[in-house]
Amino acid sequence: xxxxxxxxxxxxxxxxxxxxxxxxxxxxxxxxxxxxxxxxxxxxxxxxxxxxxxxxxxxxxxxxxxxxxxxxxxxxxxxxxxxxxxxxxxxxxxxxxxxxxxxxxxxxxxxxxxxxxxxxxxxxxxxxxxxxxxxxxxxxxxxxxxxxxxxxxxxxxxxxxxxxxxxxxxxxxxxxxxxxxxxxxxxxxxxxxxxxxxxxxxxxxxxxxxxxxxxxxxxxxxxxxxxxxxxxxxxxxxxxxxxxxxxxxxxxxxxxxxxxxxxxxxxxxxxxxxxxxxxxxxxxxxxxxxxxxxxxxxxxxxxxxxxxxxxxxxxxxxxxxxxxxxxxxxxxxxxxxxxxxxxxxxxxxxxxxxxxxxxxxxxxxxxxxxxxxxxxxxxxxxxxxxxxxxxxxxxxxxxxxxxxxxxxxxxxxxxxxxxxxxxxxxxxxxxxxxxxxxxxxxxxxxxxxxxxxxxxxxxxxxxxxxxxxxxxxxxxxxxxxxxxxxxxxxxxxxxxxxxxxxxxxxxxxxxxx
Amino acid sequence: xxxxxxxxxxxxxxxxxxxxxxxxxxxxxxxxxxxxxxxxxxxxxxxxxxxxxxxxxxxxxxxxxxxxxxxxxxxxxxxxxxxxxxxxxxxxxxxxxxxxxxxxxxxxxxxxxxxxxxxxxxxxxxxxxxxxxxxxxxxxxxxxxxxxxxxxxxxxxxxxxxxxxxxxxxxxxxxxxxxxxxxxxxxxxxxxxxxxxxxxxxxxxxxxxxxxxxxxxxxxxxxxxxxxxxxxxxxxxxxxxxxxxxxxxxxxxxxxxxxxxxxxxxxxxxxxxxxxxxxxxxxxxxxxxxxxxxxxxxxxxxxxxxxxxxxxxxxxxxxxxxxxxxxxxxxxxxxxxxxxxxxxxx
Numbered sequence: 136x137x138x139x140x141x142x143x144x145x146x147x148x149x150x151x152x153x154x155x156x157x158x159x160x161x162x163x164x165x166x167x168x169x170x171x172x173x174x175x176x177x178x179x180x181x182x183x184x185x186x187x188x189x190x191x192x193x194x195x196x197x198x199x200x201x202x203x204x205x206x207x208x209x210x211x212x213x214x215x216x217x218x219x220x221x222x223x224x225x226x227x228x229x230x231x232x233x234x235x236x237x238x239x240x241x242x243x244x245x246x247x248x249x250x251x252x253x254x255x256x257x258x259x260x261x262x263x264x265x266x267x268x269x270x271x272x273x274x275x276x277x278x279x280x281x282x283x284x285x286x287x288x289x290x291x292x293x294x295x296x297x298x299x300x301x302x303x304x305x306x307x308x309x310x311x312x313x314x315x316x317x318x319x320x321x322x323x324x325x326x327x328x329x330x331x332x333x334x335x336x337x338x339x340x341x342x343x344x345x346x347x348x349x350x351x352x353x354x355x356x357x358x359x360x361x362x363x364x365x366x367x368x369x370x371x372x373x374x375x376x377x378x379x380x381x382x383x384x385x386x387x388x389x390x391x392x393x394x395x396x397x398x399x400x401x402x403x404x405x406x407x408x409x410x411x412x413x414x415x416x417x418x419x420x421x422x423x424x425x426x427x428x429x430x431x432x433x434x435x436x437x438x439x440x441x442x443x444x445x446x447x448x449x450x451x452x453x454x455x456x457x458x459x460x461x462x463x464x465x466x467x468x469x470x471x472x473x474x475x476x477x478x479x480x481x482x483x484x485x486x487x488x489x490x491x492x493x494x495x496x497x498x499x500x501x502x503x504x505x506x507x508x509x510x511x512x513x514x515x516x517x518x519x520x521x522x523x524x525x526x527x528x529x530x531x532x533x534x535x536x537x538x539x540x541x542x543x544x545x546x547x548x549x550x551x552x553x554x555x556x557x558x559x560x561x562x563x564x565x566x567x568x569x570x571x572x573x574x575x576x577x578x579x580x581x582x583x584x585x586x587x588x589x590x591x592x593x594x595x596x597x598x599x600x601x602x603x604x605x606x607x608x609x610x611x612x613x614x615x616x617x618x619x620x621x622x623x624x625x626x627x628x629x630x631x632x633x634x635x636x637x638x639x640x641x642x643x644x645x646x647x648x
Numbered sequence: 649x650x651x652x653x654x655x656x657x658x659x660x661x662x663x664x665x666x667x668x669x670x671x672x673x674x675x676x677x678x679x680x681x682x683x684x685x686x687x688x689x690x691x692x693x694x695x696x697x698x699x700x701x702x703x704x705x706x707x708x709x710x711x712x713x714x715x716x717x718x719x720x721x722x723x724x725x726x727x728x729x730x731x732x733x734x735x736x737x738x739x740x741x742x743x744x745x746x747x748x749x750x751x752x753x754x755x756x757x758x759x760x761x762x763x764x765x766x767x768x769x770x771x772x773x774x775x776x777x778x779x780x781x782x783x784x785x786x787x788x789x790x791x792x793x794x795x796x797x798x799x800x801x802x803x804x805x806x807x808x809x810x811x812x813x814x815x816x817x818x819x820x821x822x823x824x825x826x827x828x829x830x831x832x833x834x835x836x837x838x839x840x841x842x843x844x845x846x847x848x849x850x851x852x853x854x855x856x857x858x859x860x861x862x863x864x865x866x867x868x869x870x871x872x873x874x875x876x877x878x879x880x881x882x883x884x885x886x887x888x889x890x891x892x893x894x895x896x897x898x899x900x901x902x903x904x905x906x907x908x909x910x911x912x913x914x915x916x917x918x919x920x921x922x923x924x925x926x927x928x929x930x931x932x933x934x935x936x937x938x939x940x941x942x943x944x945x946x947x948x949x950x951x952x953x954x955x956x957x958x959x960x961x962x963x964x965x966x967x968x969x970x971x972x973x974x975x976x977x978x979x980x981x982x983x984x985x986x987x988x989x990x991x992x993x994x
Contacts, residue, residue: 310833312792317682318950321791355964395901398947402717411719411784434951447952451682455952481955494954507959537831545824595832598777601768 142636145629152626166547169555175562176539179532184308186521187218187575188299191251193226194263199284200225203261206287207294216304216525220575226263234264240504244276253277257517257577259298261290270500273297275512289500297495297503298514307526310533318451319491320416322527322588325366327417328354328486331408332371335378336426340461343472344422346371353479354420356509357486360516363578364523365490368415374407381432389431389460397434401450418489419454420482422473427466432458447481455485483509491519517577524581527588528568531561534591547608554597561590679937681836682793684945686711686721689770691802691811693727698882699873701729702743703801703843703889705751710896711797715945722773722788724760726802726812736880743885743893745877759786767817774825776834792833797841797942801889804844806867823853830856837930839907839942843888845870848924860930862911864888865921872920887919901944908935 190207194200200223211219226234233246247253247262253276260278270286271293273279279298281290295301306313320326330350334342350371358367379400382393400423410417425432434446449455457478461471488494492515495503506512511519535558542548564587571580688711690704708723730739730752741752760769772778773788790796802809808816829835840861842850847863854861864871864886873883874890885893891914899905911925911934927934 312682317793317948352962352964353958356962359964394949397949398715398945401947402715405717405719414780414784443953443955445952445955447955448949449952451948451950453947457952476958476961477955480958481952483958484954484956485952488950506956509956509958509962534832541828541831544827596776596778598772598779600777601771601775 138636142633145626146633148626149630149633152623166549168542168548168550169552171539171542171550171555171558172562173539173543176535176558179536179565181308181310181529181532183215184525184528184569184572185216185218186304186525186572186577186580187220188517188521188577189258189575190219190221190294191258191260192221192223193251193260194223195226195231195265197225199263202284203281203287203290206291207261210291210295211299211301214301216308217299217301217521234262235266238266240272240274240280243280244274244278247278248276253513256520257575259294259514259517261294269502271498272502272504274504275506275508277513277517286500289498292498293501296498297501298518300493300518303493303518304521304525307522308529310529315491315493316526318488320418320452320489322523322530322585323365323416324585324589325368325415327368327370327410327413327415328358329408329410329417329419330354330369330371330482331374331404331419331421333374333377333404333421333423335376335424337375339427339469340424340466341470342424342459343470344475346373346422349475349479350420353483353509354486357483357511360510361490361519363581364519368413372408374404377403377407379403381429383429383432386433386436389433390429391433391436394435397448398450400456401453404456416452417454418486420486421454421456422459422478423456424459424471424473425461427461430462430466431460434458445477445481447485449485449488452489454489455482457481479509487511487515491522520577520581524568524572524577524584527581527584528565528572531565531584531587531591534595535561535565538591538595548600551599554594554600557590557594557597561587561594564590679795679837679932679941680793681795681941682946682948683790684716684720684795684797684942685788685790686716686797686799687724687773687788688721688797688799689724689765689801690726691765691800691809693812695729695732695734696882697727697802698729698741698880699885700801701725701727702741702751702885704799705741705756706743706885706889706893707799708756709749709751709753710893710899711943714896714899714940714943715901715947716943717945718757719785720945721757722759722786723757724765724770724773725758726762726765728762734881742877742880743890745875745879745884747877747879757785763812765812767811767815767821770811770817771821771825775828776832788834790829790834793836794834795942796835796838798838799841799843800850801843801886804842804846804850806846807849809842809844809850819850819853822850823855826854826859827856830858837941841892843871843886847871848926851924851926854926854929857929858931859926860907860934861926863924864914864919866924869921888914888921888923891918896943899939899943901940903939905939906935907937907939907942910939 192200192204192207194203204221204223207219208221211217227250230246230250234243237243237246243264247260251260253260258277262278262280263283264280265282267280267282269282270289271279271281273293279290279293303315306316328350330346332342332344332346334340350369354369358369361367380396382396383390384393404419404421408419408421410419432446433442434448445457446460447455447457459471459473459478465471492511497503538558542550564583568580568583568587571583688704688708690700692700704723704725708721711721712718729735730741737747739752740750743749743751760773773786776788778787800809802811804810807819810816826838835858837858837860840851840859841863842861843864846865846867846869848866851861851863872887874885874887876882877884895910895913911923914923916922
């Protein structure tokens with residue numbers, strides 16, 4: 136009887152500790168991980184994404200149209216990042232007559248605009264116009280004029296280097312940052328643009344400059360055209376008594392700032408410009424009013440070349456600085472009125488480069504009409520949309536792939552529901568964006584790619600994705616073993632006796648006389 | 649016969665000289681980083697650990713002098729020595745008994761201070777998983793072209809670094825954090841310096857590429873402090889950092905010194921502990937990497953030559969503001985006793 140009690144006691148120990156306790160402990164210490172679509176993430180092929188776009192060739196006769204279309208198709212055949220859907224049309228007689236008789240290219244543009252819809256995104260028209268001085272002419276709308284069939288090679292070069300720029304698109308899609316990507320700001324939903332007027336000697340000179348109106352009008356009109364891409368917040372401020380030693384050397388005609396001092400000017404500006412107030416990246420545009428004793432200050436020596444109309448420089452991913460040099464007469468009167476048009480024009484040119492509109496190098500036989508307004512050209516907007524769509528898509532895929540790899544490698548990171556939801560949203564948006572890009576639906580493609588990018592970033596940068604600190608595996612066992620081993624030891628040893636008793640055999644050998 | 653030997657040695661030396669002269673343009677291997685960041689961490693608190701704060705502030709001053717802007721330096725200091733009531737020289741921190749340079753200065757920008765310096769915050773800073781309301785100055789906003797200098801100092805042991813006298817970061821966690829940075833392409837190259845006891849154990853577990861690591865002592869050795877300042881009453885600076893600073897004093901922004909000179913900076917006779925180096929994860933040859941790749945700052949300047957000539961002055965349409973009729977604000981006193989809220993019982 137006593138033996139039965141003992142055996143039941145040890146059986147209950149075994150039951151609680153091993154049968155109930157062990158699975159309970161395993162279940163309660165496992166890390167909560169939501170199931171992720173690993174197979175879909177591994178199936179991403181970033182290098183195979185491409186954008187379709189529509190191109191219409193309008194010529195006076197059939198033969199020209201065919202030849203131009205054929206040349207363009209041949210040139211863009213190997214490009215795997217952009218696929219052109221080329222349609223050929225003959226220009227209707229009335230329009231042809233208008234194009235031949237009108238003297239000014241702008242009027243010709245209006246005539247074409249009246250006949251065809253050039254406001255539609257992701258389209259481009261290559262139109263023949265006999266009375267052209269050059270082979271090809273490109274303006275601010277989505278139209279390029281060409282003279283005749285001999286201009287084919289120039290048309291192809293213009294499309295490659297100016298309008299579509301497949302090299303820049305490939306750079307946006309790849310993992311390595313190319314030169315254009317190193318200059319422009321990283322993709323994001325919004326930016327702050329801060330115009331700082333830096334006035335080191337307010338006691339000596341009065342500056343007449345309405346910074347708020349200047350940034351609202353000039354930069355505002357520019358960013359209004361880019362609302363589909365990013366959200367811009369415009370701010371302006373005055374920074375007084377911000378002195379800086381340029382280590383300027385005297386040259387005939389003025390002074391030249393030391394080249395090594397210019398990066399340090401940016402550091403000095405950063406100290407006071409207070410651009411860390413928000414979590415959005417900030418584009419700094421600084422107008423530095425050069426003190427009278429240093430004016431006119433140049434950035435480098437211009438011995439033989441003609442100096443540019445304004446001294447300015449920019450720094451990639453930071454912003455730009457323009458020097459305002461007061462003339463000796465203005466220094467006499469102690470009132471300086473900076474030329475607003477020129478200065479804001481310089482800022483705009485820097486802003487364009489910082490946002491991704493690249494410089495267009497001159498092509499033989501082609502003329503790119505100079506931009507005379509604040510707003511960007513229509514086809515530049517399309518190029519930006521394509522660029523950002525591809526870059527955001529590629530970045531989202533890279534983030535998801537590395538997140539999946541990371542979560543696979545480090546097994547004690549908790550994956551909660553929000554992270555799972557973000558990842559699923561990102562995967563779905565990537566699929567939709569890819570579909571829209573292939574269908575040449577650029578605005579929708581950009582919208583979905585931005586959603587995918589933001590969801591992937593949210594998932595990767597989720598604060599809860601911290602590996603469980605102070606709980607690595609070897610330390611886990613170092614805690615459990617001294618805690619549980621002394622208890623488990625007699626329990627395990629008594630298992631043998633327990634089994635024997637259950638089978639009905641006597642536990643102790645009976646003493647025989 | 650001897651003349652023949654002399655002639656032979658002479659030609660041999662001349663050939664060596666010429667081949668050296670031809671080699672000079674190849675001296676530095678090109679780096680492709682576009683910006684420089686520094687993460688400087690002091691992990692120990694209490695007055696007797698004054699030297700750790702002096703260590704990290706001295707490196708901060710050197711790095712600032714060589715050009716890295718404050719917006720790209722993350723400085724984490726666990727305890728306030730300058731305003732410590734036991735400091736006989738208030739508002740100053742010195743790294744030398746001669747007390748010539750006040751490394752605290754009046755323009756120091758400490759990003760994480762006091763109890764904010766914890767293992768969790770450090771790992772969050774490195775991996776970027778900071779809470780969403782963290783200001784930009786407390787985030788490590790690096791990208792794929794950033795070279796980062798990471799400097800850790802404090803008390804350490806075999807496989808761990810002590811934070812705030814109450815918690816530790818293990819070498820495995822640090823290695824995992826750096827791997828997460830690599831996966832997100834948050835750095836181009838990292839130079840990792842650690843000045844604690846048994847410091848080399850902290851970099852043994854690294855497995856991400858492009859990291860060059862150096863430590864002030866090997867496993868089983870202690871890093872020692874340099875000298876005491878009897879006026880302040882504590883040890884002022886550690887040996888390894890003292891000799892590093894001596895080296896950095898001769899480095900200016902156009903310096904041609906290489907990383908391998910930095911890695912050899914403290915021989916055992918001076919440091920009394922052996923300096924450890926880990927270079928197998930670093931692709932370039934340290935003897936061809938200029939020291940300004942990590943200690944200086946690259947900031948590209950592009951001169952603008954093509955301003956836009958705006959003909960028509962733009963005018964942005966202001967959004968229509970709703971006409972708000974100004975209601976005159978009526979002000980009155982609240983009743984002294986809120987009897988109107990009390991239900992009167994009959």
